[in-house]
Amino acid sequence: GAVVSQHPSRVICKSGTSVKIECRSLDFQATTMFWYRQFPKKSLMLMATSNEGSKATYEQGVEKDKFLINHASLTLSTLTVTSAHPEDSSFYICSAKGGHSRGGYTFGSGTRLTVV
Protein backbone atom coordinates (compact mmCIF):
# COMPACT_ATOMS: atom_id res chain seq x y z
CA GLY A 1 0.00 0.00 0.00
CA ALA A 2 0.94 3.66 -0.26
CA VAL A 3 2.14 5.49 2.81
CA VAL A 4 2.48 9.22 3.34
CA SER A 5 4.48 10.33 6.34
CA GLN A 6 3.73 13.80 7.69
CA HIS A 7 5.86 15.51 10.31
CA PRO A 8 5.64 16.90 12.84
CA SER A 9 2.34 15.62 14.20
CA ARG A 10 2.14 18.49 16.65
CA VAL A 11 4.01 21.77 16.87
CA ILE A 12 3.72 24.80 19.09
CA CYS A 13 5.44 27.98 18.01
CA LYS A 14 5.58 31.60 19.01
CA SER A 15 3.92 34.34 17.02
CA GLY A 16 6.16 35.71 14.33
CA THR A 17 8.18 32.56 13.82
CA SER A 18 8.03 30.18 10.86
CA VAL A 19 7.10 26.52 10.93
CA LYS A 20 7.86 23.88 8.33
CA ILE A 21 5.67 20.82 7.83
CA GLU A 22 6.99 17.92 5.79
CA CYS A 23 5.05 15.39 3.79
CA ARG A 24 6.89 12.38 2.38
CA SER A 25 5.64 9.58 0.19
CA LEU A 26 7.51 6.57 1.51
CA ASP A 27 6.96 3.91 -1.10
CA PHE A 28 5.84 5.71 -4.21
CA GLN A 29 6.49 8.79 -6.25
CA ALA A 30 3.97 11.54 -5.73
CA THR A 31 3.69 13.71 -8.78
CA THR A 32 1.04 15.84 -7.14
CA MET A 33 0.47 16.76 -3.53
CA PHE A 34 -2.41 18.63 -1.99
CA TRP A 35 -2.34 20.66 1.20
CA TYR A 36 -5.48 21.06 3.28
CA ARG A 37 -6.40 23.01 6.35
CA GLN A 38 -9.00 21.78 8.79
CA PHE A 39 -10.57 23.71 11.65
CA PRO A 40 -11.99 21.83 14.65
CA LYS A 41 -15.05 19.82 13.70
CA LYS A 42 -14.97 21.31 10.23
CA SER A 43 -14.27 20.02 6.78
CA LEU A 44 -11.01 19.96 4.88
CA MET A 45 -10.33 23.09 2.88
CA LEU A 46 -7.93 22.77 -0.02
CA MET A 47 -5.15 25.32 0.28
CA ALA A 48 -2.96 24.48 -2.67
CA THR A 49 -1.95 21.89 -5.21
CA SER A 50 1.71 21.29 -5.88
CA ASN A 51 3.31 19.46 -8.74
CA GLU A 52 6.88 18.28 -8.53
CA GLY A 53 9.29 20.81 -9.98
CA SER A 54 6.77 23.57 -10.54
CA LYS A 55 5.11 26.32 -8.56
CA ALA A 56 2.13 25.45 -6.43
CA THR A 57 -1.36 26.47 -7.43
CA TYR A 58 -3.08 28.21 -4.55
CA GLU A 59 -6.80 28.33 -3.92
CA GLN A 60 -8.53 31.66 -3.84
CA GLY A 61 -8.00 33.46 -0.57
CA VAL A 62 -4.86 31.55 0.42
CA GLU A 63 -1.84 33.80 0.85
CA LYS A 64 0.99 32.28 -1.14
CA ASP A 65 3.59 34.42 0.62
CA LYS A 66 2.41 33.18 3.98
CA PHE A 67 2.00 29.52 3.13
CA LEU A 68 5.08 28.57 1.17
CA ILE A 69 4.89 25.23 -0.59
CA ASN A 70 7.90 23.47 -2.03
CA HIS A 71 7.69 20.22 -3.98
CA ALA A 72 11.32 19.79 -4.95
CA SER A 73 11.28 16.02 -5.35
CA LEU A 74 8.82 13.27 -6.17
CA THR A 75 8.78 12.12 -2.58
CA LEU A 76 8.82 15.33 -0.56
CA SER A 77 6.61 18.38 -0.29
CA THR A 78 6.86 20.99 2.43
CA LEU A 79 4.50 23.64 3.72
CA THR A 80 6.09 26.53 5.57
CA VAL A 81 3.86 28.82 7.58
CA THR A 82 5.76 32.09 7.70
CA SER A 83 5.40 34.73 10.39
CA ALA A 84 2.82 32.62 12.12
CA HIS A 85 -0.04 34.20 14.03
CA PRO A 86 -2.55 32.63 16.43
CA GLU A 87 -5.18 32.58 13.67
CA ASP A 88 -2.93 30.23 11.73
CA SER A 89 -3.48 27.62 14.43
CA SER A 90 -5.15 24.70 12.72
CA PHE A 91 -4.81 21.09 11.60
CA TYR A 92 -2.88 20.84 8.34
CA ILE A 93 -3.10 17.71 6.21
CA CYS A 94 -1.25 16.71 3.07
CA SER A 95 -2.42 14.28 0.45
CA ALA A 96 -0.36 12.66 -2.26
CA LYS A 97 -1.47 11.32 -5.59
CA GLY A 98 0.24 8.19 -6.79
CA GLY A 99 1.12 4.75 -5.56
CA HIS A 100 -1.33 1.93 -5.24
CA SER A 101 -3.54 3.21 -2.49
CA ARG A 102 -7.26 2.70 -2.83
CA GLY A 103 -8.68 5.65 -4.70
CA GLY A 104 -5.26 6.85 -5.78
CA TYR A 105 -4.86 9.41 -2.99
CA THR A 106 -3.15 8.90 0.33
CA PHE A 107 -3.47 11.32 3.21
CA GLY A 108 -0.84 12.12 5.78
CA SER A 109 -1.71 11.88 9.45
CA GLY A 110 -1.89 15.64 9.84
CA THR A 111 -0.05 18.32 11.80
CA ARG A 112 -1.65 20.18 14.70
CA LEU A 113 -0.17 23.69 14.68
CA THR A 114 -0.67 25.92 17.68
CA VAL A 115 0.67 29.46 17.55
CA VAL A 116 0.98 31.16 20.93
Added chain:
Amino acid sequence: QQQVKQSPQSLIVQKGGISIINCAYENTAFDYFPWYQQFPGKGPALLIAIRPDVSEKKEGRFTISFNKSAKQFSLHIMDSQPGDSATYFCAASSVSLSSGSARQLTFGSGTQLTVLP
Protein backbone atom coordinates in the same frame (compact mmCIF):
# COMPACT_ATOMS: atom_id res chain seq x y z
CA GLN B 1 -15.06 25.94 -4.86
CA GLN B 2 -17.78 23.60 -5.99
CA GLN B 3 -19.98 22.66 -3.06
CA VAL B 4 -20.93 19.33 -1.64
CA LYS B 5 -23.61 19.49 1.05
CA GLN B 6 -23.57 16.85 3.77
CA SER B 7 -26.05 15.96 6.48
CA PRO B 8 -26.53 15.34 9.31
CA GLN B 9 -23.79 17.19 11.14
CA SER B 10 -23.85 14.61 13.90
CA LEU B 11 -25.41 11.20 14.31
CA ILE B 12 -25.84 8.88 17.24
CA VAL B 13 -26.86 5.27 16.71
CA GLN B 14 -27.04 2.19 18.83
CA LYS B 15 -24.67 -0.70 18.29
CA GLY B 16 -26.04 -2.92 15.56
CA GLY B 17 -28.09 -0.13 14.02
CA ILE B 18 -27.84 1.42 10.58
CA SER B 19 -26.03 4.73 10.14
CA ILE B 20 -27.06 6.81 7.14
CA ILE B 21 -25.24 9.91 5.96
CA ASN B 22 -26.40 11.94 2.99
CA CYS B 23 -24.67 14.19 0.50
CA ALA B 24 -25.85 16.32 -2.39
CA TYR B 25 -23.94 18.06 -5.12
CA GLU B 26 -24.74 20.55 -7.83
CA ASN B 27 -22.10 20.27 -10.47
CA THR B 28 -22.80 17.51 -12.97
CA ALA B 29 -19.14 17.47 -13.96
CA PHE B 30 -18.34 15.51 -10.80
CA ASP B 31 -17.62 11.92 -11.73
CA TYR B 32 -16.03 10.40 -8.66
CA PHE B 33 -17.62 10.24 -5.22
CA PRO B 34 -15.53 8.88 -2.34
CA TRP B 35 -16.30 8.63 1.35
CA TYR B 36 -13.59 9.15 3.91
CA GLN B 37 -13.36 8.18 7.57
CA GLN B 38 -11.35 10.31 9.94
CA PHE B 39 -10.43 9.59 13.54
CA PRO B 40 -9.43 12.45 15.88
CA GLY B 41 -5.92 13.72 15.20
CA LYS B 42 -5.54 11.62 12.08
CA GLY B 43 -5.77 12.18 8.37
CA PRO B 44 -8.78 10.91 6.41
CA ALA B 45 -8.75 7.38 5.06
CA LEU B 46 -10.71 6.26 2.02
CA LEU B 47 -13.64 4.07 2.98
CA ILE B 48 -15.49 3.43 -0.25
CA ALA B 49 -16.06 5.26 -3.52
CA ILE B 50 -18.46 5.18 -6.44
CA ARG B 51 -18.67 6.47 -9.97
CA PRO B 52 -21.96 7.70 -11.47
CA ASP B 53 -22.39 4.78 -13.83
CA VAL B 54 -23.66 2.56 -11.00
CA SER B 55 -26.43 3.17 -8.48
CA GLU B 56 -25.00 1.19 -5.60
CA LYS B 57 -21.72 -0.16 -4.35
CA LYS B 58 -21.24 -2.40 -1.34
CA GLU B 59 -18.08 -3.29 0.51
CA GLY B 60 -18.63 -5.27 3.65
CA ARG B 61 -20.86 -3.30 6.01
CA PHE B 62 -20.52 -0.12 3.94
CA THR B 63 -22.81 0.73 1.03
CA ILE B 64 -22.98 3.79 -1.18
CA SER B 65 -26.29 4.57 -2.84
CA PHE B 66 -26.08 6.96 -5.77
CA ASN B 67 -28.96 8.84 -7.41
CA LYS B 68 -27.63 10.60 -10.47
CA SER B 69 -30.87 12.35 -11.41
CA ALA B 70 -31.25 13.78 -7.92
CA LYS B 71 -27.51 14.48 -7.62
CA GLN B 72 -27.44 12.78 -4.27
CA PHE B 73 -25.43 9.98 -2.73
CA SER B 74 -25.45 8.40 0.68
CA LEU B 75 -23.38 6.16 2.90
CA HIS B 76 -25.05 3.33 4.79
CA ILE B 77 -23.18 1.59 7.59
CA MET B 78 -24.90 -1.64 8.49
CA ASP B 79 -24.53 -3.28 11.91
CA SER B 80 -22.80 -0.15 13.23
CA GLN B 81 -20.10 -0.77 15.83
CA PRO B 82 -18.53 1.48 18.48
CA GLY B 83 -15.28 1.28 16.48
CA ASP B 84 -17.09 3.02 13.63
CA SER B 85 -17.35 6.16 15.76
CA ALA B 86 -15.49 8.77 13.73
CA THR B 87 -16.08 11.70 11.43
CA TYR B 88 -17.20 10.81 7.93
CA PHE B 89 -16.72 13.03 4.91
CA CYS B 90 -18.24 12.67 1.50
CA ALA B 91 -16.32 14.17 -1.37
CA ALA B 92 -16.57 14.68 -5.09
CA SER B 93 -14.11 15.35 -7.85
CA SER B 94 -13.69 15.74 -11.55
CA VAL B 95 -10.57 15.96 -13.64
CA SER B 96 -12.17 18.73 -15.65
CA LEU B 97 -12.54 20.85 -12.51
CA SER B 98 -8.99 20.33 -11.36
CA SER B 99 -5.68 21.84 -12.26
CA GLY B 100 -3.77 19.54 -14.54
CA SER B 101 -4.67 15.88 -14.51
CA ALA B 102 -4.78 15.44 -10.76
CA ARG B 103 -8.25 15.41 -9.29
CA GLN B 104 -9.02 17.92 -6.60
CA LEU B 105 -11.39 16.64 -3.96
CA THR B 106 -14.20 18.83 -2.72
CA PHE B 107 -15.24 17.68 0.72
CA GLY B 108 -18.59 17.83 2.44
CA SER B 109 -18.81 19.41 5.88
CA GLY B 110 -18.49 16.12 7.74
CA THR B 111 -20.69 14.00 10.00
CA GLN B 112 -19.59 13.04 13.47
CA LEU B 113 -20.87 9.52 14.08
CA THR B 114 -21.14 8.10 17.56
CA VAL B 115 -22.11 4.46 17.96
CA LEU B 116 -23.25 3.65 21.47
CA PRO B 117 -22.25 0.28 22.94
